[in-house]
Amino acid sequence: MAEMAAEGREPEILFWVGCAGSFDARAQKVTKAICQVLDAVGMSFAILGTEEMCTGDPARRAGNEFVFQTLALQNIQILNGYEVKKIVTACPHCFNTLKNEYPALGGNYEVVHHSQLLQELINAGRIKMSEGGTFKGKKITYHDSCYLGRVNGVYEAPRAVLESLDSQLVEMKRCRSNGLCCGAGGAQMFKEDEPGDKRINLERAEEALKTGASIVAANCPFCLTMMQDGIKAKDKQDEVMVYDLAELIVNNMVR
Amino acid sequence: MISSIIFTLIAVGSFVFAGREFLKIRRNILLGKELAIEGDTRQRWGNVFLIALGQQKMFKRWIPAVLHLFIYVAFVITQVELIEILVDGIFGTHRFFYAPLGGFYSFIISFIEVLSVLALVATIAFLVRRNIMRLSRFHKPEMKGWPSKDANLILVLEIFLIFFIFLMNSSDMHLHDNKYGFAVSQFLSPIWEGTGESTLHLLERVGWWGHILVVFAFLNYLPFSKHLHIIFAFPNTYFASLKSRGEMENMPEIMNEVKSMFGIPVESTDAVNAENLEFGANDVPSLSWKNVLDAYSCTECGRCTAVCPANLTGKKLSPRKIVMDIRDRADEIGKKLDSGNADFAKDKNQPLSASNFDDGRSLFDYIAAEEIHACTTCNACVEACPVLINPLEPILKLRRYEILSLSQGPQEWLPMFNSLENSGAVWSMSQDRDAWKADL
Known part of the structure; x- marks a missing residue:
């Protein structure tokens, strides 16, 4: 973003990479997939790079408002400094915080999650799927993340994206507004579980396996980790793959 | 006759x-x-x-x-x-x-x-x-x-x-x-x-x-x-928040503190009251009255608990219990106020009243840390409630109190807070945030 601003160019959209997308090896693949899609459709985009910080979501939900405000206000200063108008995120937690919590702190942007952007691009014909793609006819089940689904009511966009793959979408018993959390939210990702009978991701992975799908589609880097770990715990990692929507699209689009 | x-x-x-x-x-x-x-x-x-x-x-x-x-x-x-x-x-x-x-x-x-x-x-x-x-x-x-x-x-x-x-x-x-x-x-x-x-x-x-x-x-x-829900369901749905579920209540006092730290002009003059450095909630009086109305509207049907991922996997957290605890604590305070017992006065020289009350107890005598730590903030409980009770809000207020007022909370969160403060990322990493660009 700094380079573009220096050259006086304005990107169509700012890609908010997020901590997971920046540092987590698995989530980095999703980050790259999103970049590849944006490049392929010729949408000009920028990232904040080293100027980006965590949105503060895990700190706020852990109860540490001080750390949240510190991060959020710095991010807002940077975003407002570049006069950013539209943001796409690869993570529903970043999406939620930027969209719903930054306005009260002085940060007002049009924020979309990458599943919504993908749907837009598919609908506009800018993404074209290749004939007889890898996933044609395969059973895919979609895991609703809490912060995209139940919290922000986005249920259809990711499903529409999956339908473009010509695959067979099978729903888990708990889906859409009844979707079961993967267990990572509310800063649980960064601590051990409280004492209990079972890990939440295992409960969800079992449900996903019950659908008989060979692919579990997610829209969140933390769900991705949780679902993958859960499926591994059931020793099904060779039969059932967990992918982000962007990865599925980039492997099947005409480039 | x-x-x-x-x-x-x-x-x-x-x-x-x-x-x-x-x-x-x-x-x-x-x-x-x-x-x-x-x-x-x-x-x-x-x-x-x-x-x-x-x-x-x-x-x-x-x-x-x-x-x-x-x-x-x-x-x-x-x-x-x-x-x-x-x-x-x-x-x-x-x-x-x-x-x-x-x-x-x-x-x-x-x-x-x-x-x-x-x-x-x-x-x-x-x-x-x-x-x-x-x-x-x-x-x-x-x-x-x-x-x-x-x-x-x-x-x-x-x-x-x-x-x-x-x-x-x-x-x-x-x-x-x-x-x-x-x-x-x-x-x-x-x-x-x-x-x-x-x-x-x-x-x-x-x-x-x-x-x-x-x-x-x-x-x-x-x-x-x-059974009070037959009446309270109506005011409770009326007063339920219309804001996005994704927006946690802002804390202007902390926002303004941080703003002045960064030299950002502060619009409001609601500066931090130095004497009152309590954040979040530990008891009924520090919750909002809507949180308490929620508790009195609850008919204990347990739809919230039945969908809670923590409860489903055997953790102690039950959203319904949190809501019931708030009502029980509100009843306890009410009864103590009605008793007129001067022992419950915060300032013994003043008459006992809602604003002059301290019985040495709080919601933490009802709710264990393990319960509030187990929440994934997934909002399933919020979605499930037929009368728009929000069990998540008090859980998050209790977390805020624990972290901000008591400086306690899960030990494992400390490294996360530290790396957020020091490097702006949830994990402490040696490489740059945009290192992934290299092999694009």
């Missing part, structure tokens, strides 16, 4: 006693902090009509929704008959509305009777679901003891109400040669064939008095019962 006087005394007495208890509940709710009610009033009324009156969220589960609807509609319609009972009781009339309304009267009472039968079916089904099928959401640890008895007691009272209605209507029908033409009682009245007139009069009176006495008992029982 004498019965009119007795009836009037009982009626006035039960309204006065119940009224006093309702005022106490109002006082307990207002122990909570002030809260600005923002947003579109029409949308709020929409919520009342759709969600409270229209039971919209109940229909996520069809079987209990239909059963509940029977009892609910029967209850609402029966109020018409109650008006007549009050009029008859005070003025010594008999079926006051029958003469002016005629056929329409028979229609209304018949309607009530049909719904009463449906309500009876539903009540029995609910007793079976609770006690024979033992649905798991009714048998979580927080339901042991009083909450379970409370639930069964209400159902049994409902059976009594319905029994007395039919005793009254059927014996009355038989006395008046079936002239009323009530839909259900016309089939019941033949039971009384051969019964003497004076006995029938007595039975009719037993039905009449039995019904209204159970109603008065019910009214006085409500303030102590989970």
Whole structure:
């Protein structure tokens, strides 16, 4: 973003990479997939790079408002400094915080999650799927993340994206507004579980396996980790793959 | 004449006693902090009509929704008959509305009777679901003891109400040669064939008095019962937040502190009050009054707990328990305030009052840290509640208190907070944030 601003160019959209997308090896693949899609459709985009910080979501939900405000206000200063108008995120937690919590702190942007952007691009014909793609006819089940689904009511966009793959979408018993959390939210990702009978991701992975799908589609880097770990715990990692929507699209689009 | 006087005394007495208890509940709710009610009033009324009156969220589960609807509609319609009972009781009339309304009267009472039968079916089904099928959401640890008895007691009272209605209507029908033409009682009245007139009069009176006495008992029982939702569901849906679920309540005092730290101009002058460095909530008075209204509106159905990922996997957290704990604590504070015991005064030189109260206890005496730490903030509980209770908000306020006011909380969060403060990322990483670009 700094380079573009220096050259006086304005990107169509700012890609908010997020901590997971920046540092987590698995989530980095999703980050790259999103970049590849944006490049392929010729949408000009920028990232904040080293100027980006965590949105503060895990700190706020852990109860540490001080750390949240510190991060959020710095991010807002940077975003407002570049006069950013539209943001796409690869993570529903970043999406939620930027969209719903930054306005009260002085940060007002049009924020979309990458599943919504993908749907837009598919609908506009800018993404074209290749004939007889890898996933044609395969059973895919979609895991609703809490912060995209139940919290922000986005249920259809990711499903529409999956339908473009010509695959067979099978729903888990708990889906859409009844979707079961993967267990990572509310800063649980960064601590051990409280004492209990079972890990939440295992409960969800079992449900996903019950659908008989060979692919579990997610829209969140933390769900991705949780679902993958859960499926591994059931020793099904060779039969059932967990992918982000962007990865599925980039492997099947005409480039 | 004498019965009119007795009836009037009982009626006035039960309204006065119940009224006093309702005022106490109002006082307990207002122990909570002030809260600005923002947003579109029409949308709020929409919520009342759709969600409270229209039971919209109940229909996520069809079987209990239909059963509940029977009892609910029967209850609402029966109020018409109650008006007549009050009029008859005070003025010594008999079926006051029958003469002016005629056929329409028979229609209304018949309607009530049909719904009463449906309500009876539903009540029995609910007793079976609770006690024979033992649905798991009714048998979580927080339901042991009083909450379970409370639930069964209400159902049994409902059976009594319905029994007395039919005793009254059927014996009355038989006395008046079936002239009323009530839909259900016309089939019941033949039971009384051969019964003497004076006995029938007595039975009719037993039905009449039995019904209204159970109603008065019910009214006085409500303030102590989970059944309070029949009233509070309405204000609770009205006052429910219209903001996005994704937005946690902002803390302007901290925002302004951080803004001035960064040299950002602070618009509001609500600077941090140096004397009051308590953040979040540890007790009923530091929650909002809506959080407390939520607690009094809860009917302990457990839909929240049944969908809670932490509870489903055996963790101690139960959103319903959090809500029940808030009500119990509010009741505890209320009782202590009513006791007038000066030991509970914060400043012993001042009289005991809601603002001068400290009994050395808090919500943390009810709720363990392990419970609030288990929440994934997934909002499933918020989505599940049929009357728009938000169990998540108090959990997050308790977390805020723990972290900001007590400097406690899960140890494992400390490295995350540290790396967020030092490097702006959730993990401490040696490489740059955009290192992934290299192999694009």
